[in-house]
Amino acid sequence: MRQVDVVQFGDHLCGWGEGLCWDPDTQLLHLVDCLRNVRGETTLDAPDDLRLIPTPTLPTKVLLSDKADRHLIVLDDGIFAMAETADAYGQVADMPQASSGRFNDATVDPAGRIITGNLGLKANTDGSYWSWQGDGGAGNWSTIATKKGNANGPCFSNDGRTLYFADSPTGNILRYDYDPETGTASNETVFANTFELGGGPDGAAIDTDGYLWSALFGGGVIARYAPDGTLDGTIAVPVRNPTDIVFAGPNLDRMIVVSAMEQPTDDREPSPLAGASFEITGAGVTGLPIGKVRL
Structure with a gap:
């Protein structure tokens, strides 16, 4: 991997x-x-002008929709249309009846389905992955996988026929064969395990070369994996807990990373930048656009 720089993006510190x-x-x-x-x-040119808007419950992901005036947000108890005040969010879909715990990360498949899952704190237990397909009304949920630990980093290959999901408690990034026409996933395999790098896989993104970029929570790095699952390289960030990465800008060539707070350990104090956002420059790659939810 070529030489890159990591610079702070704006001055705001998130809790998580x-x-x-x-x-x-x-x-x-x-x-x-x-x-x-x-x-x-915020905008890329003025990141210090970050506008903060309250949500009624714990938020985990913003999603675009095919309605220009109706973007969505994943909250801990359902999918909601975004609003300017906490009491104005309108529910689009509740959680699947078989779910336990709260929603976590999410993405959109090539047909406009929401791909998401819930937070299970123990490996191979109560976590599940689902897809939601809108039908102009309530829509419906379909199960992708069960007995997982946590739903993180869902993303698709360039052709939309490979789905990746990070099961954070196991350290595994999972790979599925995916049918965009039916929304079904099959042939689960372990694409990579990140524990050897000192952290668990969190948010992720795919570049136009088909490589997967994963933020390693606890590991202080962004890891890049080749389409065959081999490690291509890592980029160190000045915080212990990077949580997500996205390709942004008109050409999708600006890489933004966010992070979470840190707890002190016996041999390490929290970084003063814990919770900050960063931009990775010089990587020389571009990303894939994320789809829009079909409502």
Whole structure:
């Protein structure tokens, strides 16, 4: 991997930054702060002008939709249409009946389905992955996988036929064969395990070469994996807990990373930049656009 630079992006510190989303239509970068129940939006040229908007419950991800005036946000108890005040969010879909715990990370498949899952704190237990397909009304949920630990970093290959999901408690990034026409996933395999790098896989993004970039929570690095699952390289960031990464900008060539707070350990104090956002420059790669939810 070529020489890169990591610079702080804006001066805001999140309690638990997550859920990055780039909107190419408005040229706005969206993020959430899970700890403080707020979402934020800013431009790439003026990141210090981050606008914070309260959410009614814990937010985890902002999603674009095919309705220009109706973007969505994943909250801990359902999918909601975004609003300017905490009491105005309108529910689009509740959680699946078989779910336990809260929603976590999410993405959109090539057909406009929401791909998401819930937070299970133990490996191979109560976590599940699902897809939601809108039908102009309530829509419906379909199960992708069960007995997982945590739903993180869902993303698709260039052709939309490979789905990746990070099961953070196991350290595994999982790979599925995916049918965009039916929304079904099959042939689960372990694409990579990140524990050898000192952290668990969190948010992720795919570049136009088909390589997967994963933020390693606890590991202080962004790891890049080749399409065959081999490690291509890592980029160190000045915080222990990077949580998500997104390709942004008109050409999708600006890489933004968010992070979360840190707890002191016996041999390490929290970084003063814990919770900050960063931009990775010099990587020389571009990303894939994220789809829009079909409502």
